[in-house]
Amino acid sequence: xxxxxxxxxxxxxxxxxxxxxxxxxxxxxxxxxxxxxxxxxxxxxxxxxxxxxxxxxxxxxxxxxxxxxxxxxxxxxxxxxxxxxxxxxxxxxxxxxxxxxxxxxxxxxxxxxxxxxxxxxxxxxxxxxxxxxxxxxxxxxxxxxxxxxxxxxxxxxxxxxxxxxxxxxxxxxxxxxxxxxxxxxxxxxxxxxxxxxxxxxxxxxxxxxxxxxxxxxxxxxxxxxxxxxxxxxxxxxxxxxxxxxxxxxxxxxxxxxxxxxxxxxxxxxxxxxxxxxxxxxxxxxxxxxxxxxxxxxxxxxxxxxxxxxxxxxxxxxxxxxxxxxxxxxxxxxxxxxxxxxxxxxxxxxxxxxxxxxxxxxxxxxxxxxxxxxxxxxxxxxxxxxxxxxxxxxxxxxxxxxxxxx
Amino acid sequence: xxxxxxxxxxxxxxxxxxxxxxxxxxxxxxxxxxxxxxxxxxxxxxxxxxxxxxxxxxxxxxxxxxxxxxxxxxxxxxxxxxxxxxxxxxxxxxxxxxxxxxxxxxxxxxxxxxxxxxxxxxxxxxxxxxxxxxxxxxxxxxxxxxxxxxxxxxxxxxxxxxxxxxx
Numbered sequence: 001x002x003x004x005x006x007x008x009x010x011x012x013x014x015x016x017x018x019x020x021x022x023x024x025x026x027x028x029x030x031x032x033x034x035x036x037x038x039x040x041x042x043x044x045x046x047x048x049x050x051x052x053x054x055x056x057x058x059x060x061x062x063x064x065x066x067x068x069x070x071x072x073x074x075x076x077x078x079x080x081x082x083x084x085x086x087x088x089x090x091x092x093x094x095x096x097x098x099x100x101x102x103x104x105x106x107x108x109x110x111x112x113x114x115x116x117x118x119x120x121x122x123x124x125x126x127x128x129x130x131x132x133x134x135x136x137x138x139x140x141x142x143x144x145x146x147x148x149x150x151x152x153x154x155x156x157x158x159x160x161x162x163x164x165x166x167x168x169x170x171x172x173x174x175x176x177x178x179x180x181x182x183x184x185x186x187x188x189x190x191x192x193x194x195x196x197x198x199x200x201x202x203x204x205x206x207x208x209x210x211x212x213x214x215x216x217x218x219x220x221x222x223x224x225x226x227x228x229x230x231x232x233x234x235x236x237x238x239x240x241x242x243x244x245x246x247x248x249x250x251x252x253x254x255x256x257x258x259x260x261x262x263x264x265x266x267x268x269x270x271x272x273x274x275x276x277x278x279x280x281x282x283x284x285x286x287x288x289x290x291x292x293x294x295x296x297x298x299x300x301x302x303x304x305x306x307x308x309x310x311x312x313x314x315x316x317x318x319x320x321x322x323x324x325x326x327x328x329x330x331x332x333x334x335x336x337x338x339x340x341x342x343x344x345x346x347x348x349x350x351x352x353x354x355x356x357x358x359x360x361x362x363x364x365x366x367x368x369x370x371x372x373x374x375x376x377x378x379x380x381x382x383x384x385x386x387x388x389x390x391x392x393x394x395x396x397x398x399x400x401x402x403x404x405x
Numbered sequence: 406x407x408x409x410x411x412x413x414x415x416x417x418x419x420x421x422x423x424x425x426x427x428x429x430x431x432x433x434x435x436x437x438x439x440x441x442x443x444x445x446x447x448x449x450x451x452x453x454x455x456x457x458x459x460x461x462x463x464x465x466x467x468x469x470x471x472x473x474x475x476x477x478x479x480x481x482x483x484x485x486x487x488x489x490x491x492x493x494x495x496x497x498x499x500x501x502x503x504x505x506x507x508x509x510x511x512x513x514x515x516x517x518x519x520x521x522x523x524x525x526x527x528x529x530x531x532x533x534x535x536x537x538x539x540x541x542x543x544x545x546x547x548x549x550x551x552x553x554x555x556x557x558x559x560x561x562x563x564x565x566x567x568x569x570x571x572x
Contacts, residue, residue: 011527011555017505018512019528022430027440030418030447034411037451127477154541155476172541212518212542214549260560305560391478396445 093342093354094384094404099363102387102399103145110138110399112387113169115378116161117201117294117339119385122378123149123158123167124399139165143401149181160198160243166223168196168205176212180205180223189220191227196220198243206230206241206250217241217252217266230266233274239264243293249319251275251293262287263300265319278302278324280313288315292336294381296320299334299343316343330359336379336386344379344386350402352383362386362402370394414454418447421464425471431528432475432521434509442478446471465538472521472539479517511561519554522547 102122104110109127116122122140137149137158149158153171158181161167166182168189178189178196182203189196194209203222208215209229217230217239232239232254239254239261248268253261263275275298277285285302292299298317314327314334327334332347343353350362364372368390376388386402425446429439449470450457457463512520518540525536526547537544 007552007555008527011523011551014555014558015508015512015523015527017508018431018434018524020430022426022436022439024436026422026426026443027437028422028426028443028447030415033418033444033447034414034451036448037454155473175543175546211546211549214553260557397477 092356093358093360094352097360097362097402097404099365099400099402100143101365101367102140102143102401104138104399105145109396111375111389111397112377112399112401113157114160114167115380115385115387116163116165117381118163119378119380119382120163121146121161121165121167122387122399122401123161123169124389125157127397137169139167140401141165147184149186151179151186153177159196162199162201162203164201166199166203168199168207168223170195170197170207172212176215178205178207178220180220182223187223189223189227190225191218191220194218194227195240197241200244200246200248202246202248204244204248206244206252208240214238215240217250217254217264219244219250219266231272232264233272241266242290245293245296247296249293249296251290251298253289260287260303261289263290263298263317265298267319275317276322276324278313278315278317278326280304280311280326285313288317290317291334293319294337295339295341297337297341297343299337299345301333314343314345316341327353328357328359331357335376335388338379338383339381340383342379342383344376344383346374346376346388350374350376350386350388352386352404354383360404362404365390365395365398365400368392368395368398374400411454414451417463418450421467422447425467428468428525428529429471429475432472432524434512438478442471442474445474449474465535468535469539469541472525473541476517476521476540479520507562511558514561515554515557519550519557522550523554523558526551 104126107126110124112122112124114123120142124138125135126138127135135156137151137156138145139147139149151171153173156171158167158169169179170176171179175193176195178194180187180189180196191209193211194207194215196205196207199205205220205223207218209218209227210216217232218227219230219241220227230241230250235256236254237257239252241250241252244250250266252264254264255261265275266272275288277288280302283304286305287303288300289303290298290300296319298319301312301314304311312333314331316325316327327343330347330351331343331353332345332351334343334345336344345351345353349364352360352362354360370392372390372392374388374390376386378387384404387400389397389399391397422443425443426439429442430436433439433442446467450467521540522536525531525539533544533547537547
């Protein structure tokens with residue numbers, strides 16, 4: 001029997017217990033669908049496909065890597081690998097955080113998919129333009145709609161921006177395809193099938209080449225450059241870059257055959273190394289999954305697999321020392337890290353972990369009352385501006401911006 | 406073929422609602438969420454209904470709206486399931502319930518596209534070509550996603566695996 005036929009039989013047998021019918025009467029309301037659908041047909045739209053501001057202007061607020069001494073984390077500490085959060089420095093963290101919904105010009109549903117290090121630029125996806133299958137992409141500048149971007153394909157996304165307002169992303173058309181957006185213009189990156197997921201202020205772009213989930217880590221030295229493969233260690237067949245630092249250090253994952261990926265670093269000096277596996281309560285982690293890099297800090301989560309369970313723990317890693325620091329349990333799962341070392345994670349609410357392991361929950365969006373799920377994709381270098389979106393039982397994707405002092 | 410009129414829309418939705426709800430339920434494993442997915446799907450469908458005459462295969466088109474709605478809601482949130490909260494382990498009324506709960510929990514830890522591929526292929530019995538169309542990807546990608554998804558489930562559930570294997 002072929003492997004595929006084996007898989008077929010195995011998959012059917014494996015998932016069989018989940019077969020079933022929904023309970024009770026349907027709560028489907030055709031009249032409401034028609035009412036809402038009619039409103040979507042009529043919904044106003046801003047000029048599509050045209051940038052309404054020049055995207056070359058450099059966002060100046062504070063400078064890319066400017067961060068206050070007060071917000072700077074305590075000096076290097078020994079790695080903490082216990083369940084207790086490190087409590088050393090005086091509490092210094094965000095204050096008076098407020099949440100606002102980003103404007104969408106009447107469109108009821110939108111995501112925030114990325115942002116720049118100054119907290120000026122955000123990118124997102126709106127749903128959907130009347131009568132079409134497309135999800136127009138938008139840029140916000142200082143919390144206001146600034147441009148609409150017409151990317152072909154489906155599931156389009158702008159994943160990251162730099163402080164110049166340049167962005168990178170991907171769409172499926174039908175294969176995954178990498179894009180760059182700069183000076184009001186969207187261009188396909190060279191290399192064919194692949195994804196662009198991050199860029200820095202020098203315009204260096206990273207991501208992967210090849211099919212979604214099965215590509216190889218890649219870097220484009222500029223948006224007009226040919227991609228170069230980032231080297232993988234022997235035996236590793238699949239990988240992706242996840243993020244790039246201002247000095248050119250790239251963090252990503254590599255995986256061997258039939259194994260999931262774990263953290264890998266391509267350093268600015270051209271060398272590369274596997275990220276070590278942190279100890280979690282006396283057990284060496286199975287994997288480390290990095291999410292972001294900034295100013296030499298990598299954040300992500302450890303994965304510990306046992307026979308029946310998989311568990312995660314939040315960590316911050318310093319590239320220069322090779323040391324992990326376990327974040328407090330209420331830090332949530334790290335998503336982004338600021339240049340000052342503060343970590344933005346998601347738990348019940350978005351959470352900022354600032355110097356000394358002090359955690360601050362960001363305020364909830366008041367209109368999301370029932371089981372909200374916050375998904376965060378942008379964090380500024382001063383640790384004070386975050387953006388993402390919320391979904392919940394009573395609310396669809398709503399793009400949100402948090403500002404603290 | 407649909408002509409884009411309201412009576413056509415109502416008739417179409419009434420005729421397909423049960424099947425859509427079942428697929429939505431298999432995708433997400435929750436009746437209420439399934440209803441929300443179907444509601445969103447038929448809302449999108451109505452918004453596009455005036456131009457629907459141009460769609461070659463309406464069922465496949467609606468199906469792809471449903472799968473996209475599922476993916477959009479799951480995207481970036483899938484791995485957060487149960488994090489920070491110990492899994493609830495109430496005493497199961499009978500063994501089948503625990504098995505289902507464990508399988509469903511395992512499935513929610515697989516990336517959303519792989520979840521969709523596994524459910525559509527193995528619970529909804531859909532051919533690779535239909536799944537590819539619903540997801541907007543190639544048949545090759547569906548096959549590889551199937552293999553990845555099954556491998557991930559094996560890892561999550563532990564191997565050797567006997568759950569669900571009728572032996």
